[in-house]
Amino acid sequence: MTDHALLDAAPVPASVLGRGTATLQNAFAGLLEQPADGLLGLIALHRADPRPEKIDLGVGVFRNDAGATPVMRAVKEAEEILLGSQDTKSYLGAEGDVAYAELLAEIALGRALAGSERIVGVQTPGGTGALRLGAELLARARPQASVWIGNPTWPNHAPIFAEAGLSVKTHRFYDVARATIDFDGMVHDLAQAAPGDILLLHGCCHNPTGAALSNEEWQAIASLCADRGLIAFVDLAYQGLGDGLEEDAQATRMLFEALPAVILAYSCDKNFGLYRERVGALWVQAPGTQVAATVRGNMLSLARGIWSMPPDHGAAVVRTILEHPELRADWARELDEMRHRINLLRQTVAAQDSRLGFIARQRGMFAMLPVDGVAVAAMRRDNGIYMAGNGRINIAGLTAQNVPLFVAGLAPHI
Ligand SMILES: Cc1ncc(COP(=O)(O)O)c(C=O)c1O
Numbered sequence: 001m002t003d004h005a006l007l008d009a010a011p012v013p014a015s016v017l018g019r020g021t022a023t024l025q026n027a028f029a030g031l032l033e034q035p036a037d038g039l040l041g042l043i044a045l046h047r048a049d050p051r052p053e054k055i056d057l058g059v060g061v062f063r064n065d066a067g068a069t070p071v072m073r074a075v076k077e078a079e080e081i082l083l084g085s086q087d088t089k090s091y092l093g094a095e096g097d098v099a100y101a102e103l104l105a106e107i108a109l110g111r112a113l114a115g116s117e118r119i120v121g122v123q124t125p126g127g128t129g130a131l132r133l134g135a136e137l138l139a140r141a142r143p144q145a146s147v148w149i150g151n152p153t154w155p156n157h158a159p160i161f162a163e164a165g166l167s168v169k170t171h172r173f174y175d176v177a178r179a180t181i182d183f184d185g186m187v188h189d190l191a192q193a194a195p196g197d198i199l200l201l202h203g204c205c206h207n208p209t210g211a212a213l214s215n216e217e218w219q220a221i222a223s224l225c226a227d228r229g230l231i232a233f234v235d236l237a238y239q240g241l242g243d244g245l246e247e248d249a250q251a252t253r254m255l256f257e258a259l260p261a262v263i264l265a266y267s268c269d270k271n272f273g274l275y276r277e278r279v280g281a282l283w284v285q286a287p288g289t290q291v292a293a294t295v296r297g298n299m300l301s302l303a304r305g306i307w308s309m310p311p312d313h314g315a316a317v318v319r320t321i322l323e324h325p326e327l328r329a330d331w332a333r334e335l336d337e338m339r340h341r342i343n344l345l346r347q348t349v350a351a352q353d354s355r356l357g358f359i360a361r362q363r364g365m366f367a368m369l370p371v372d373g374v375a376v377a378a379m380r381r382d383n384g385i386y387m388a389g390n391g392r393i394n395i396a397g398l399t400a401q402n403v404p405l406f407v408a409g410l411a412p413h414i
Pocket residue numbers: 060125126127128129154202207235237267268269270275278279280
């Protein structure tokens with residue numbers, strides 16, 4: 001009897017007892033229960049709240065004045081072009097869409113750097129994929145290195161680097177009570193960093209604080225990396241949502257010009273509004289062209305072992321937009337409109353209460369309020385204002401109409 005006939009003939013038993021049964025019954029016993037994602041819980045609570053005046057400042061997506069996260073105009077048009085012109089869904093390869101990465105490099109790094117043979121880049125699934133691939137590359141290149149992240153930072157940073165096997169250390173970054181960057185504290189803590197350690201930096205629009213380093217402070221960071229031999233790893237997830245496409249890339253480009261080894265994890269998910277399509281890229285600047293080729297080979301072999309190749313659609317949309325001058329111009333215009341909305345809301349909030357003046361000075365979608373978990377819960381209960389437990393708010397969740405309600409609800413707690 002062939003194996004196939006045997007399978008067909010034998011009824012499938014409810015359970016098969018064998019010497020390994022006890023082992024199989026404990027197959028997942030090593031796993032610990034994981035805490036639920038706080039922001040997802042917040043979405044559910046907000047949805048269940050019947051109050052019409054409720055305000056959702058939790059999830060980090062752009063919203064327009066109607067509270068929607070629309071598909072950008074240029075994205076819709078690019079999707080139509082793709083629908084009509086795409087004639088295969090065949091594999092692209094581990095590097096993804098090569099033209100996408102080349103065109104995007106000019107937006108992120110500028111034309112001069114984008115042409116450098118010491119810089120290699122690949123498409124990744126979102127900024128998260130770029131961070132993870134960069135972390136895996138570093139874990140291969142420098143397994144003993146520590147990654148230094150600021151306090152606070154995007155909550156995913158620590159797990160991404162830790163899961164790749166690197167040790168994660170924290171430096172001071174932001175003083176919530178004074179609503180300013182604690183630059184002296186940051187430099188003081190980084191004195192503990194060893195040569196070859198990695199320094200994670202937000203290129204613009206810091207999440208969760210919105211606080212930006214000054215030009216002088218960025219220069220000091222570049223000098224510190226050069227003096228101490230630290231590898232700058234820039235996370236650029238909000239280019240164009242702070243001060244403008246060029247302005248938001250200045251610090252990143254300065255680091256690439258100043259330092260021989262730099263890494264950039266990039267996300268198109270916010271500035272092209274492509275969140276669920278998972279569009280990102282990773283660029284690495286190596287000290288020489290030969291090392292760059294080795295880095296590229298390692299990026300590709302790591303990518304093959306994690307996701308094999310990135311999803312195509314979102315990157316094809318970005319490439320199509322960047323290839324068509326009129327779509328590119330419209331994308332840049334709509335991004336300007338989004339940024340203006342955020343910055344106008346920042347000014348409107350700050351104008352309502354002088355204690356909130358810091359919000360107008362900061363940039364990007366987020367701000368961190370000087371409130372504790374008790375105040376966050378009270379605002380949710382009493383005013384229908386929803387925000388993350390650490391006081392992070394998504395500015396774009398506000399509207400011109402509800403800013404007074406928001407400030408009135410917040411005022412007793414600051
Ligand atoms: C600072 C920062 N880096 C990276 C990302 C990752 O973005 P993506 O959705 O493209 O993975 C985010 C998303 O919220 C972020 O805030």
